[in-house]
Structure formats: structure tokens, C-alpha cells
Amino acid sequence: MNDTTRRAVLLCSLFAFSLAAAGRDFEDSYQRVRPPQPTLTPSGIEVLEIFWYGCPHCYSLEPHLEKWLESKPENVEFVRLPGVLNTSWIPHARAFYTAQKLGVLDQIHRPLFDALHRDRKAIFSEGDLREFFEAHGVDGKEFTRVYHSSEVETRLKQALVLARNYKVTGVPALIVNGKYLTSASLAGNHEDMLKVVDRLVERERLAAAE
Numbered sequence: 001m002n003d004t005t006r007r008a009v010l011l012c013s014l015f016a017f018s019l020a021a022a023g024r025d026f027e028d029s030y031q032r033v034r035p036p037q038p039t040l041t042p043s044g045i046e047v048l049e050i051f052w053y054g055c056p057h058c059y060s061l062e063p064h065l066e067k068w069l070e071s072k073p074e075n076v077e078f079v080r081l082p083g084v085l086n087t088s089w090i091p092h093a094r095a096f097y098t099a100q101k102l103g104v105l106d107q108i109h110r111p112l113f114d115a116l117h118r119d120r121k122a123i124f125s126e127g128d129l130r131e132f133f134e135a136h137g138v139d140g141k142e143f144t145r146v147y148h149s150s151e152v153e154t155r156l157k158q159a160l161v162l163a164r165n166y167k168v169t170g171v172p173a174l175i176v177n178g179k180y181l182t183s184a185s186l187a188g189n190h191e192d193m194l195k196v197v198d199r200l201v202e203r204e205r206l207a208a209a210e
Contacts, residue, residue, distance in 0.1 A: 029196045030182040037165050037178040041077040045204045047197055048175040050083045050168055053092040054124065058172045059117040061190045062110065068194045076201055080109075083171045084160050088124065093159055095129045097152045098143060107136050176200040 039046040049065065051058040069078060082093035092112075099108040112132065115121045123132050126147065133143045146152060166175060174193055175181045180200045187193040 026196070026199065029187045029192070030176075030180045030200060031186065033166055033175065033179055033181055037162070037175075039178045040079050040081075044075045044077040045073075045177050045201050045208075046077050046079060046175075047072075047201065048079045048081055048178075050081045050163060050166070050171055050173045050175070052083045052085070052089050052171050053095070053112055053116055054089065055171050056117055057184065057190075059113050061172045061184075061193070062113055064190045064194055066110075068197075073201065073205075075205065081159055081162060083163055083168065083173075084156065085163065085168065085171070090156065091124060091126055091129060093156055094126075094147050094152055095133075097155045098146045099133070101146050101149070101151060102138060102142065104133075104136070104138055108133065111136060177204045179204075 040048065051061075072078065080096070082089070082096040084090055084093050095108070095112070096105070099105040112123065115123055115132065123129060126144075129147075130140050130143050134140045166173070166181060168181070170183065170185075172193075173181055173183050174197050176197055177200075182193055182196045182200070184190055184193055187196045
């Protein structure tokens with residue numbers, strides 16, 4: 001891991017959360033997005049996660065998120081958005097969109113998190129990522145073609161714009177319907193992040209029913 005990547009991990013750690021915050025008021029557990037942003041989904045209530053594969057706190061959130069996804073309301077549309085708060089995060093964002101385009105995201109997403117954090121493997125460059133994809137059954141030439149494709153470039157730029165519009169300063173962050181942002185520093189911990197999301201989803205459901 002080079003110095004730039006170490007600084008990026010530190011950035012993630014500094015902004016991610018303080019577990020000491022407990023018993024806070026619900027209204028202090030999220031921030032309003034001003035102005036609200038258009039969602040990426042055409043219907044339902046969107047829950048958007050902004051994350052980085054190199055972030056240990058994003059990795060810690062993952063099992064809570066997986067459990068939440070098993071029982072989320074049917075009208076909730078969940079979207080992952082790779083964060084690009086540092087130039088060293090770009091390869092991982094490209095890798096996410098490459099896996100998505102190739103239809104192998106389920107084969108890559110959690111295994112890449114595990115390789116980086118559980119197995120302590122240094123997978124930060126394009127070459128590292130190509131080897132990782134190849135080890136998971138993806139043709140290396142096809143990986144490179146899609147990794148540098150105009151479609152991935154467009155999605156990367158979209159991710160940059162969205163993170164800026166949401167005023168995201170750290171990851172993981174969860175955003176409900178383009179209106180509300182919560183993080184572990186606001187909610188108190190990872191589990192409470194999702195409790196806050198549930199309450200905000202219910203708020204949006206009730207508002208839509210009026």
C-alpha cells in the first residue's frame with residue numbers, strides 16, 4: 001500500500017464514525033441533503049450507499065447491510081455507488097462498474113472486500129484488479145476493455161458529480177431518496193445507521209401516501 005492509499009484509508013477512518021455516540025436524538029442522526037438530489041431509480045424509495053472497497057468501515061458495514069437487504073421493504077430500491085473522494089479510489093470505482101457491466105458483480109463485490117480486509121491483500125492498481133478478476137473467472141482482455149470503456153468513464157464521472165452534490169466527506173454513507181444522509185458518526189454505529197434508514201424510508205412512504 002503506497003502513501004497515497006494509506007492517506008485515503010486514514011481519511012475514511014477519520015470521517016467514518018465515533019462509536020461512543022449513543023442515545024442521540026433521531027433528528028441528529030441524519031442530515032438533510034440541500035438541495036435534494038434526483039434519484040437513480042425510476043420508482044420506489046431509493047436507498048443509496050456510497051462506499052470504497054479500501055475502507056475498513058465500509059467492510060464492517062457490509063454484513064449489516066446484507067442482513068438488511070434480506071428483509072428490506074419491496075418498495076425500496078437499493079443502489080451502490082463507489083465513492084471517489086481521493087484519486088487512489090478511482091481504480092476500485094472502475095472495478096465496480098467493470099464488474100457491473102460484465103454481469104459479475106455478485107462474484108466480485110464481497111470477495112474483493114474480503115481479499116482487501118480479511119486477507120490483507122494489496123489490490124489497488126489496475127494490474128492488481130485484473131489479476132483478481134482473472135482469478136474469479138473473468139477474461140483479462142475483456143476486463144481491460146471494459147475497465148477503459150467510455151461507459152465506465154461516464155459512470156465514473158457520474159459518481160464524482162453525485163458525491164460532490166451530496167457533499168459527502170467520508171464513507172460509508174447511506175442516502176434515502178436523495179433527501180437524507182446518514183453515517184455511523186451521525187447514527188452512532190453501523191447497526192443504527194440502518195435503523196435510521198428504516199425510519200426515513202417510512203417517512204418517505206407516508207409522505208407519498210398523503
